[in-house]
Amino acid sequence: MALTTVILFSPMAKTSYVRLFLAMAAIRQWPLYQLDIKNAFLHGDLEEEIYMEQPPGFVAQGESGLVCKLHRSFYGLKQSPRAWFGKFSRVVQNFGLKRCEADHSVFYGHTSPDKCVYLMVYVDDIVITGNDITRIAQLKNHLFSHFQTKDLGRLKYFLGIEVPQSKEGVIIAQRKYALDILEETGLTNCKPIDSPMDSNQKLTRDQGELFSDPKRYRRLVGKLIYLTITRPDLSYPVGVVSQFMQNPHIDHWNAVIRILRYVKGNPRQGLLYENKRSTQVVAYCDADWAGCPIDRRSTTGYCVFLGGNLVSWKSKKQSVVARSSAEAEYRSMALATCELVWIKQLL
Incomplete structure (x- = not known):
């Protein structure tokens, strides 16, 4: 029996490529622009024949057994992410950009040996860079003509990452995100600490008493994992505490609090690309x-x-x-x- 694989998601750029993309723009001193597609999943064209039950409150009189045939995708449909990316990919490639084989969320085009345009998409958030300003403007107009697109100007905030640009380079940081975590845990005014983890402490599974709120532990560690996008200094300690998600103990929770006290010391710390x-x-x-x-x-x-x-x-x-x-x-x-x-x- 033959098995077929059906892709139901929209390709998203890896966080390491987002950093690579920003670093290359900083090295080449290219401007970074951001676009946002409104109601992205409503633009997708369905390839399959799909039916749905009539929505509550809308039933044809005397015809309660009828169903609705879908002509376009919408939010909540499993095929919507794939349909949206398929439509977006066709539109961008019709403009003349090529899709990167190493990462399908990246498109590029060279109008001449020394002129280029690069586009990166993360679901419905788009970042464009390059040194061909005329071609970039044409690309924006091309997207405006096919989708409800909002031009956000220079890139400043992307996926919860603050991206200030200057002549010195590009900085990526998650200051607001870090402060929100500290406020949620009530550690806004805590005393900071110099290291995120005690090098002499070895955490084990059955260490000390059980923590009373495992869901809170998982939620907080999950947020710290996202904070490591711009904080390589947190990768190892967060990796250690994430091993105890299933059954956290008091000592594990204290290790998480220590990481937060370290973050409190400099919540705006990030990376400079120059x-x-x-x-x-x-x-x-x-x-x-x-x-x-x-x-x-x-x-x-x-x-x-x-x-x-x-x-x-x-x-x-x-x-x-x-x-x-x-x-x-x-x-x-x-x-x-x-x-x-x-x-x-x-x-």
Whole structure:
């Protein structure tokens, strides 16, 4: 029996590519523009024949057994994200841009050897950059003619990330997001701390008493995971506390509070992308050996720089138990190499 895979989602740019996109614009000193598509999922064209029950309050008189045939997608339909991206992709490619094979959420076009336009889409949020201002204006008008599009001008705020631009470069930070987390947990006026985690403390599964509100723990750790988009210094400690989502204890909660006290010390901390007159890609990787006290697995860490700007990083526990420190290091190198190959394809 043959099985077919049906894609029901709209491709979204990886956060590492969002940073790569911004870093390249800063290195080339290109302007960044933002567009927003209104009611994006209502623009999709359905490829299948789909019917729905008549909505409550709207039933044809004497014809209660009838159903509605859908001609367009709408919110709540499983096919809507795919239908929207398919329509958007066709419109952009009809303009003359090509879709990137390494990341389908990225489109690019070269009008001449030294003139280019790049577009990145995240569901209905669009960022455009390049050095061909005339072509960018034509692209905006092309999108205006096909969709209800709002021109937000220069990029300032994207996916909860603040993106101020200046002559020095592009800064990405999540100050407001970090302050909202501190306010939610009542730590706005707490005493800050210099390190996010006690290096001498090893957290285990059955450590201390159970935490009384596991849902609160999961929600808070989930928000901290999103904060790591612009805070590589939080990747390792957040990765550790995220291992205890299912059954958190008091000690695990105290470790989360310590991370928040560290964030309180500088909630506006972020990354600066600037033109250092280089586009060289450099990566560093490392690994401990049997560092986890629970399953004796090692932890991989790597970071990738583009022209001296940090664009990608990860702290992740390895999937198997390394039998030597050399094996742990090689596994770390393999993971970093995979990221480098993907970035090379993008570039």
